[in-house]
Amino acid sequence: MDKDLLFKYNTPGPRYTSYPTVPYWDKTPPTEQKWKELASNAFSISNNKEGISLYIHLPFCESLCTYCGCNTRITINHKVEEIYINAVLKEWELYFSIFGETRPVIREIHLGGGTPTFFSPENLTNLIQGLLKNSNVHTKAQFSFEAHPGNTTDEHLQALYNVGFRRISIGVQDFNPLVLAVINRHQTYDQISRLTKKAREIGYTSVNYDIVYGLPFQKVCTMMETIMRVVQLRPDRIAFYSYAHIPWIKPGQRKYSEKDLPDADKKMAIYETGRNALELSGYYDIGMDHFSLETDELYKAQQEGRLHRNFMGYTDTHTQLLIGLGASSISDSWTGYVQNEKTIEAYYEKIKAGSLPVFKGHNLTKNDLILRKHILRIMTQFETTWKKEEEVCVDLYKAIDRLSEMQFDDLVEIEPFHLRVTEKGKAFVRNVCMAFDAKLGEELPATTQFSQTV
Template sequence: MNTSLVDKYNISGPRYTSYPTVPYWNNETFSLNKWKESLVQSFKESNSKEGISLYIHLPFCESLCTFCGCNKRITKQHSVESPYINAVLKEWDLYLELFDEKPIIKELHLGGGTPTFFSPEHLKILINGILNRSVLADNYEFSFEGHPNNTTREHLQALFDVGFRRVSYGVQDYNETVQKAIHRIQPFENVKRATEMAREVGYTSVGHDIIFGLPFQTIDHVKSTILKTKALLPDRLAFYSYAHVPWIKGNGQRGFNDNDLPAPELKRKQYELGKQLLAEVGYHEIGMDHFALKTDSLFKSMGNGDLHRNFMGYTASKTQAMIGLGVSSISDSWYGFAQNVKGLESYYNLLEDNIIPVYRGHILNEEDLVIRQHILNLMCRFKTSWTNDTLRFPELPDALIRLKEMEQDGLLKIETDSIAVTDKGQPFVRNICMAFDLLLQRKQPDTQLFSMTV
């Protein structure tokens, strides 16, 4: 990796799980009624063709991991499980009232927090409650995030029994010093046990999440973690850059000092080394930060041109409508975004009053939809074009001017009616997307809103 390019392009920028990005949502023109209308429109257009996706946020954790940027509630009181599940199912009922036919579930993902905080019995109650008033798509995919320390065979079997075939485990790093800094102590043996159990139960896709750029993390730490990962050969990997955003997450990301973090050049070397080691054993890079074996659905979707990106990250297939259930969950109708309240008490109170617990969002205009498609193309396929007039927009010449210097640096190629990101430019795809981000270009933030791009 060219050090000068890292220095040049390592700036604050979005990860583009959406466009517009959350800080640029127009909450003044948003309303719950407008959100419902956009979702009903999307549902009518797409349910029978492709189904819908569900994301369910389970926020509870028994201890705080200081690297984590998720919305969570720390508690050891498992009495919170049943009331929360009842609330999520109530929220689902409120959404079902909007539709004139049963939703066809194509994708369902349990995230957190720590989904395996919940007992196997309660997880089955939750999923059965969702499915009892739905239809399963022929090629549905259910997945969940498991904590290697507390995912039991009973968890795996219970979720397998209701249709789950994919699980991802948060590994982060195997070095004890790093684990202590991020308050996530989990030996390799725990990850090995959880991975092997999933395969024994019958899961067809096991994923590991690994993070580089963590406090006290060295090149040797990353190498050791990747080598141990190769020994288990998970079907897919998320190899993320640590997003240091303490100004958003407060004390949750202050378990260490800023000077304990690797410098940008070292951080990029960690990524390049990890990428090299993963390639040697047969992993292929998928979009940004993801890797998969040829047998995994994520790799196949990339080859078929079906790779999609939303608030759940990269997915193997697209649905136009994605409903987020639970505190802080974000929903996407393609025409609009909506986020639930983040506090448990507010969430419960709104549901008691039969109100879908949304507190902010954005309804996309025509310009938003065009720019969203370009950014989605770049993030999923490393190219975009405007041969179709519907993808042209007045500021396109300005965007191409912003990209000219990146072309001179070898990060992309600009053609008459398209651009393509080069291999050299793929690590900088967030920077390339920023050239198309009209809202960001029109109003640069006064303070740092996003993590660094490198």
């Protein structure tokens, strides 16, 4: 890859799991009643057609991984499990007043965190059975969960398999002992190897590994070693993420300083090394930061033009309604977003009062919906088209103007009513989307809130 281009376009940018991105949501969010209306409308459209999706945030961890940017609560007190699960199930019950007498059809469930496997197998079983008690499961349902290799047991794997889970995402991050020590991640290659093999033995059909580049003390040689060990275990898909250093937002990152991080030149070399090694090992670039084998459903969905992206990342399943349950979870009705209270105490307080625990959100305007559509297409298909009628969306044509330099650099091809990201431009797909981001174009955030685009 052209080194000059890497430096030119390597700027902080959103990952575009939504548009507008969270920092640019309405200063006056939708009321609880307004969100109920949006969710009800989306449910009536989505449920009978493709079902609905559920994301459940399980925020507890026994120790803090210092690189982590997620909403977490550190504790070794496992008595919190049942209290939290009861609150999540109560929140789910509140949504049934929106659904009316129609049973929800569950197409997708994802357990994120935090550390979902902080919870016991029994409590996770109770959670899923409670969610499904008055629901129907879609014939093509996909259930997935995030697993910490340090505490995910055979019992966890079997219990979640028994209630319908077939996909597992394992937090590898790196295999180098020095890197793992400084990010407070206690796990071994043998643990990850055993977890992978056991999941496949039980019957899981898709195994994902998360790897992060740009971590403290990473080097090109250590990343090469990590990738080589990863491909030996042959996960079906791999998320290869850029580390975002934001200690003013996540104080845990103050355990190390900027001088411990690879500089821009080294970080790009680490990224290039990892990317090239993955592609040479038979993994295909299916979207920003994501690689998969051609036998995996993500690859097939990308090839067939049905790959989707939402707050859970890339998925081969698309539903109009995504409901987020638990503290800090985000819900999406396509025409609006809401986020739940971030602190567990505030979340509990609203649940106890019988209210949906939303505290911020955004109503999408007509322009928002047009731009969202194009950003989603670029993120999932590396191209987009538009109709002449969309000329009324001035922001769309401003986006095309902003891409003139990327067109000159052969990163995009632009024709009347059509844009395509070139093979060379795929590494810069976030930059392409940023051109369509009217909110970002109007106002840069006061502090860095996004990771580097490369």
